[in-house]
Amino acid sequence: MYEIRIHSRGGQGGVTAARLLALAAFRDGKHATACPFYGAERRGAPVVSFVRIDDQPIRVYSQIQKPDLVIVLDTSIMDVVDVFQGLREDGAVLLNSSHDLDGSDLTAYHVDLTGIALALDLVVAGSPILNTPVLGALAKLGIVSLPSVKEAISETFADERNVQAAEKAYQEMTV
Amino acid sequence: MLTIATGNKAVAAAVKAAKPGVIAAYPITPQTEIVEQIAEYVTAGALASEYIPVESEHSAMAACIGASAAGVRTFTATSSHGLLYMHEMVHWAAGARLPIVMANVNRALGPGWNVWAEHTDAFSQRDTGWLQVFVSTVQEAYDATLMAFRIAEHENVLLPVMVNLDGFTLSHITQSLEAFDPGDFIPPVRIPHAIDVENPCVYGPLTGPADYFRFRWDIERSMRDSVGVIADVEREFAERFGRSYGPTEDYRCEDAEVVVVAMGTLGKEAEVAVDLLRQEGVAAGSMRLRWFRPFPKLDLAGRDVVVIDRDYSFGFGGVVAHSIRSTTGAEPYSVIAGLGGQEVTHEDIAGFVKTRQSGKEFWFGVNDRV
Numbered sequence: 038m039y040e041i042r043i044h045s046r047g048g049q050g051g052v053t054a055a056r057l058l059a060l061a062a063f064r065d066g067k068h069a070t071a072c073p074f075y076g077a078e079r080r081g082a083p084v085v086s087f088v089r090i091d092d093q094p095i096r097v098y099s100q101i102q103k104p105d106l107v108i109v110l111d112t113s114i115m116d117v118v119d120v121f122q123g124l125r126e127d128g129a130v131l132l133n134s135s136h137d138l139d140g141s142d143l144t145a146y147h148v149d150l151t152g153i154a155l156a157l158d159l160v161v162a163g164s165p166i167l168n169t170p171v172l173g174a175l176a177k178l179g180i181v182s183l184p185s186v187k188e189a190i191s192e193t194f195a196d197e198r199n200v201q202a203a204e205k206a207y208q209e210m211t212v
Numbered sequence: 213m214l215t216i217a218t219g220n221k222a223v224a225a226a227v228k229a230a231k232p233g234v235i236a237a238y239p240i241t242p243q244t245e246i247v248e249q250i251a252e253y254v255t256a257g258a259l260a261s262e263y264i265p266v267e268s269e270h271s272a273m274a275a276c277i278g279a280s281a282a283g284v285r286t287f288t289a290t291s292s293h294g295l296l297y298m299h300e301m302v303h304w305a306a307g308a309r310l311p312i313v314m315a316n317v318n319r320a321l322g323p324g325w326n327v328w329a330e331h332t333d334a335f336s337q338r339d340t341g342w343l344q345v346f347v348s349t350v351q352e353a354y355d356a357t358l359m360a361f362r363i364a365e366h367e368n369v370l371l372p373v374m375v376n377l378d379g380f381t382l383s384h385i386t387q388s389l390e391a392f393d394p395g396d397f398i399p400p401v402r403i404p405h406a407i408d409v410e411n412p413c414v415y416g417p418l419t420g421p422a423d424y425f426r427f428r429w430d431i432e433r434s435m436r437d438s439v440g441v442i443a444d445v446e447r448e449f450a451e452r453f454g455r456s457y458g459p460t461e462d463y464r465c466e467d468a469e470v471v472v473v474a475m476g477t478l479g480k481e482a483e484v485a486v487d488l489l490r491q492e493g494v495a496a497g498s499m500r501l502r503w504f505r506p507f508p509k510l511d512l513a514g515r516d517v518v519v520i521d522r523d524y525s526f527g528f529g530g531v532v533a534h535s536i537r538s539t540t541g542a543e544p545y546s547v548i549a550g551l552g553g554q555e556v557t558h559e560d561i562a563g564f565v566k567t568r569q570s571g572k573e574f575w576f577g578v579n580d581r582v
Binding site for chain 2 (some may be wrong): 055060063070095096097100
């Protein structure tokens, strides 16, 4: 089982990113669950969502304690939340950032999702859309396939720029 | 169609497939997505139901009672305080023998104000005459909601059915869902005592002790008959649609020396705990209790029993633990866990099994053994 924890702020689309990732994994023929943790959410507050992907039906409902991958959609959260908590030794971090994680031994990947969204003018209510480009980065990491990512996004959003954003993140991220 | 959906969306999809004539509901966290989705179906013309956005849960059940008394298939959904607010009408629906189907998204009761999973809300309606089933996956939420209409409307039952799903833990989780056209598995509704303007009669008049007593016995007789009806409907469902359900879902119980009994999503988490325990050489199994009313007869003879109650009856104990004690004679280790959405992992459940003490009660996280 591959376990992913997504850190974002309320309104940035972390919950939708989890759902899209589960859908893409499902289109790949895997079992997947997406589970947001709901607290007293409001726009801007740190929020967490979880995704589990497996070849077998998933019977675990508790929160992910030891993620294989941590996604940080807003790196300013790292000042207030220990996003690396419980991360597996062989785990990895995916940052929405134009630069790498400084001074860390962790396996880290980065891609400027915000820049990709802004370049495509993919902005809703003043916030750049991060949940569709991040799917491209996850395809690059091999967690889901790029065709399934595109299918999942097309099924969910009519605006084609969402698929373009995922493709751009796939191309831009180095692994 | 195979897709992914939340538990709430699965319930809404099953309601769409069952095509109730009247749906009356009031939104409440974490049930809101069910009524939003149904309202969208109705607005888009995908579901030809009369959707009544009432001003309260009491009115929601009252509207379902009126529509059902007129012979129409009815549905509502609620949670927690909403369920308690409709309590008077919940009794009335069963007493009037109306096959209303209700989804209840299990949520704790305030204060303190809490929107997360707990089963005390459903258990507070235990003695109303409603059948109650608890589900554990998105697919089961769909399947059980469909079957609820068949069971409720069966001529030997004619009692309302409550489909319970854990707030957030299931209502808001996304899993795979096969939504399908049930065809004649859900035949047109026929309520034999429905209002007939050609044959006027009085509904709900003053009833003397002798007749009242017979009406009450008739409810219990139907509740007992429902055991066979449920089994028949679940068997037919398995034959036609390929998924089997029963009063419990048993996992690795055949040679188990200790059995964990839990409900809802904790019942699934318990299966993972059983796998962990088996790896450590503990002969554990799990029984996920699906039907709470009618309460099934469990075969637990000769085994240790660990019951996880996501509920509590103050001054008495865990409702499920005591129900199992009184129906089987077992002396379970009664674990009170998960109240108000408390996080309970499979490792925690394995720990309950390893530290069990038959006949004792343990409040998880409180560090008291009572």
